[in-house]
Amino acid sequence: MITYITQHTQLPKIAVQNTINLLNDACTVPFISRYRKEATGNLDEVQIGEIVKYKELFEALEKRKATILKALEEQEVLSSELKQKIETVKDLTTLEDLYLPYKKSRKTKAEKARQNGLEPLAKIIMAQNANDVESIAIKYVKGAINSVDDALEGARHIIAEWVNERTDIRNNIRYQLERFATISTKVVKTKSSDEAAQKFKDYFDWEENLSRIPSHRLLAILRAEKEGFIRVKIEIDDERALNKIESRIIKSNNDCAQQIEQAIKDAYKRLLLPSLSNEALQVAKEKADDAAISVFAKNLKQLLLGSPLGEKRVLAIDPGFRTGCKVVCLDAQGQLKYNETIYPHAPKNDSLGAMKKISSLADAYKIEAIAIGNGTASRETEALIRKIRFKNDIQVFVVSEAGASIYSASKIAREEFPNYDVTVRGAVSIGRRLQDPLAELVKIDAKSIGVGQYQHDVDQSKLQKALESVVENCVNAVGVNINTASKSLLSYVSGIGPKLAENILNYRSENGAFPSRNAIKKVPRLGDKAFEQAAAFLRIKDAENPLDDSAVHPESYGLVENMAKDLGKSVQDLIGNKELLQNINLKNYCTDSVGLPTLQDIVKELEKPGLDIREQAKVFTFNQNVKTINDLHEGQLLPGIVNNITNFGCFVDVGIKESGLIHVSNLSDGFVKDVNEHVHLHQQVIVKVLDVDIPRKRIQLKLHK
Structure with missing residues (x-):
């Protein structure tokens, strides 16, 4: 291994x-x-x-x-x-x-020929010594074999199977498929006019080298084939492939050679090419899956590590027209304090009443920030909010709703808010995403968040495993407050899992907040191994031991105490004291199990204990004159937010229903190897409009430096 x-x-x-x-x-x-x-x-x-x-x-x-x-x-x-x-x-x-x-099936043509006693004839032909094969084949005309032609055909079926089973021949065709195969498509004419087929129009008649086809294109072609709009074919130069096989087998120029040549053509067309071209397509699909999953994983990581506003009191709005805007007020810990529906837009148009209500709620609940979902009626609601003159300075944020509807109808949401409907739960999710994107997004199946490309077409178990790994790494990189974290968040902590997360919540509700990391050991079924794996990722705010709110592992507390003692200080004196910490000679504390990497991590953590690795959330404003795709024109410069990244570029929200595409060629004047090196998810950017295709609702953008 x-x-x-x-x-x-x-x-x-x-x-x-x-x-x-x-x-x-x-x-x-x-x-x-x-x-x-x-x-x-x-x-x-x-x-x-x-x-x-x-x-x-x-x-x-x-x-x-x-x-x-x-x-x-x-x-x-x-x-x-x-x-x-x-x-x-x-x-x-x-x-x-x-x-x-x-592992032969009993139903193959070769097996049937064997049962009819034709294997000796096949061996004679393969020996390539006989000049008059027909006279030899007459001896095998008996039972189910009615003629010389039947005998020779059966022998060829056996030879074809032998050819198919030769590893060297299979590997040679694999090599040709890997290097030279083309993938081509033809439209299914009866389906070409279907409305659903139009998004695959580019692939109605397409041909490309299989080894060079980009991940997103192959996945699109395979989806179009699966939906019945096109037929896909993998091809190589048949003549070259046959010549390669013949040169390995045929060593004579007699009757035997002719029979073997026919058998080789049969083996190639019936057995080798269908099997190995499917294998080549599967290999290409696996590579495309890996590339798409990698894009998804990178996007998810950026999304999960998105900028949190922190523990602030938030008024969240899930906007809508006919059904109104659902408004909720949350405290600094994300607890729901109030909910109501306002109707500022058509058909009721009660904008004045809505503004008064928002203003009074902001005062009553000492609101510090407003979160507006970015779905239907988002721009209109944002414009309304910006007209309100609040007594205090309140920041206004537009928040991605991706996956919020999935959460609001989920078992987790029902457990959290059994007495509220999906609209209230959705608005709460929008507000909590502003406070802490990571803590809220872990409650949603990552595939529902809507970042990446063709996530439903890739290997689902591979995708699930990759995304769970990303979530686990992000949660542990940030750390979790054990006294406020949800079951979903706790379950991703190293060594915890869903069952222990539930036990922690039950213990917390029965006994109150954990006063120290040591107290975590009292949770039922949380043994020494789980504590070792989890403790350093769990934070205790305002604990007696300041290290309990840091990433320093409890196994290293003694080391920190020794450092403090040698300096004649307390552990508390070391926290945040860069000057003191720089005076420590780390080599004095190296042991067989603890070296400089761990010691350097400890000192770095002591300088800023519990520091959130994420950036602080920033307010962003779209161009207020752009409401629909019809307001766009070539050459326009617009503020936008990157809302999806793919291998072929990134999509940018410019404040309208349709996102615009910055193709990889428009990200930089030079060659772009990796889109993520130039932009990241939720980055605020300035873009230049290159082209607007209103009928197809497509917007081409360029990143403006």
């Missing part, structure tokens, strides 16, 4: 070995990357994630080997040579090729 992982990751052997030992000891990726740097050689969570990935791939390979070896033993065909080949194979494709001759 260690050799397999190091070959794929190029990471040091000792680091891989130690990481595997920690993983086997039920340690989590966030814990290992943060608190076991000496053991791993300072690997980060991405590198440790790669070790986890290849560990799982190796284990899957070994499991498949065991299944195949057992099957071959039961068939009594497992020679010592075959066993050694299987045991030393390093990838699933080669393993399945080795197993291919032994």
Whole structure:
């Protein structure tokens, strides 16, 4: 396993070995990357994630080997040579090729020919020594074989199967597919006029090299095929492929060679090309999936680590026209204090009454910020709010509603607000997203947040695993206040999980706030291992020990106390005192298990304990003269917010229903390798309008430097 992982990751052997030992000891990726740097050689969570990935791939390979070896033993065909080949194979494709001759269906043409006694004839032909094959084939005309042609056809079916099973031939065709295959599409004429087909119009007649097709395009083509609008074909140069096979097999120029040539064509057309072109498409799809999942994961990370406003009192509005705007007031901890519906827009148009109501609620609940959902009637509601003259300075934010409706109808929302309907829950979610995006977004299935591309077309289990890993890493990077966190947030803390999160909430409701990290050990079923993994990621505000509100692990408290004692100070004196901390000679505190990486992390944390790694939320205002796509024109400069990132560019919200696209070629004057190097999710940008296609509702933008 260690050799397999190091070959794929190029990471040091000792680091891989130690990481595997920690993983086997039920340690989590966030814990290992943060608190076991000496053991791993300072690997980060991405590198440790790669070790986890290849560990799982190796284990899957070994499991498949065991299944195949057992099957071959039961068939009594497992020679010592075959066993050694299987045991030393390093990838699933080669393993399945080795197993291919032994997993025949009883219904193949070749098997039927064998049952009719034609295998000896096939062997004679393959030996390529006979000049008059027909005279030999006459001997096999018996039973179900009625003619020489039947006999020769059956022998060719057996030869075709042998050709299909040759690993060298399969690998040669794989190589040609990998290097030279084209993917082409043709529209299904009966479906070409369907309205749903129009979004795939670009792919009604398309051809491209399979190895060069971008992830998003391949996924779009495969979706169009799945929905029945186009047919997809994978092709290579058949003549070249056949010549390559023939040169490996045909060594004569007689009757046998002619029969073998026919068998090769049959094997290629009926067995090799359909199977291996599907395999090549599947490999390309897996690569496209990985690329799309990587984009999704990057976007999700940026979204989760979005700027929080913090513990401020918020009035949140879920805007609407006919059904009105749902208004909620939240305290600094996100608890619902009041809710009401106002009707400032058509058809009721009670803007004056709505403004008075908002103003009085802002006074009554000492509101510090207003959050407006960015869906229907968002711009109109924002304009209304900005007309109100509040007594205090109140910041106004437009907040993404992506996934809020999913949350409002979820089991989590029902448990939180059993006595309120979905509209109230949705408005609460909008307000809480402003206070702390991470704490609120973890309650929603990440796939519903709507960042990335073609998330429903990629491998769902791979996507789920990748996104859960992102959420886990983000939650632990920020840290969690155990006395205010929801069950959803706590369940992502290293070592906790849903069941322990529930136990923590039950203990908290029965016994009140946790006074210290040590008190966490009193939670039922939270043992020493869970405490080791979780404690440093859980924060206790206003604890007696100031380290309980920091990322310093309890196992290192003694070290910090020694540092303070050696300086003749208290631990409290060290907190935030950069001058004092710089006087510490860290080498004096190195031990066999604690080295400089951990000590440097401790000092950095002591300088700013519990510091939120996220930026503070900033107010943003769209161009008030732009309300619809009809207000846009070429050359216009507009403020906008990046609301999605893909491999081909990013989408920007300029304050109207339709988001505009900054194509990768318009992000920079130079070559753009990675979109994320130029923009990040929710970044406030200035864009230039390049083109407006009103019928297709498409907007082309350029990033304005």
